Amino acid sequence: xxxxxxxxxxxxxxxxxxxxxxxxxxxxxxxxxxxxxxxxxxxxxxxxxxxxxxxxxxxxxxxxxxxxxxxxxxxxxxxxxxxxxxxxxxxxxxxxxxxxxxxxxxxxxxxxxxxxxxxxxxxxxxxxxxxxxxxxxxxx
Numbered sequence: 001x002x003x004x005x006x007x008x009x010x011x012x013x014x015x016x017x018x019x020x021x022x023x024x025x026x027x028x029x030x031x032x033x034x035x036x037x038x039x040x041x042x043x044x045x046x047x048x049x050x051x052x053x054x055x056x057x058x059x060x061x062x063x064x065x066x067x068x069x070x071x072x073x074x075x076x077x078x079x080x081x082x083x084x085x086x087x088x089x090x091x092x093x094x095x096x097x098x099x100x101x102x103x104x105x106x107x108x109x110x111x112x113x114x115x116x117x118x119x120x121x122x123x124x125x126x127x128x129x130x131x132x133x134x135x136x137x138x139x140x
Contacts, residue, residue, distance in 0.1 A: 002087065004054045005064055006080040006126050008118040009073040011047040019072065020096060027094045034059040037089045039130055043099040043116050049073065050099070050118040052130050054087045080123040088131055097133055106132060 013019065020042055031037070036059055041050040051067075053060050068076045089095065099107065104114035110129040111121060121129070 001057050002054065002084045003057045003060050004052060004080065004082050004084045004088070005060050005078070006050070006052045006123065006130070007064065007067065007076055007078050008121060008126065009049045009067070009076040010119065011042075011049065012072055012074050013047075015042050015044045015047050015049075020098075023072070024094060024096055031055075031063070031094050034063070036060065036063055037087055037091075037094070039089050039095040039097060039134055041097045041099045041118070041130065041133070043118055045100045045115050046117045048116075048118040050121070050126055050130065052089055052127075054084065054089055075119065077119060079121065079126045089134055091138065095134070095137070097137070102133060106136070 011019070023040065027040070034055060036053060036055040038051060038053040043050070053063050064078075067073060099116050099118070107114050107116050107129070109132070110125045118126070
């Protein structure tokens with residue numbers, strides 16, 4: 001059974017490129033083995049994360065459990081957890097998007113302010129924003 005989990009969190013330290021590089025290196029190697037795909041969105045302006053994780057239920061649950069215990073995150077908040085028929089982020093073992101660099105118009109379609117605080121998004125807003133970003137990056 002495939003599932004998609006979306007969560008938001010705050011970074012304990014300011015988000016910088018070095019932090020993102022470490023996170024991506026760790027996640028890409030472990031996600032490939034577990035069949036996990038998804039997208040990590042980091043908002044450097046508000047030091048917050050938004051992430052979609054897709055894969056088998058057991059594997060997604062294990063990844064999320066690791067994230068909840070990761071000392072780089074605080075206020076880890078589950079926004080959505082759904083059984084899915086197909087992956088929306090299948091083309092990426094784990095893509096990375098800096099939400100501070102996304103077109104403000106795209107962000108404003110799904111959020112109250114262009115300086116996005118991922119912790120304020122509803123499940124539907126988070127999903128719609130991430131899907132639109134993924135489609136934009138794919139050229140669709």
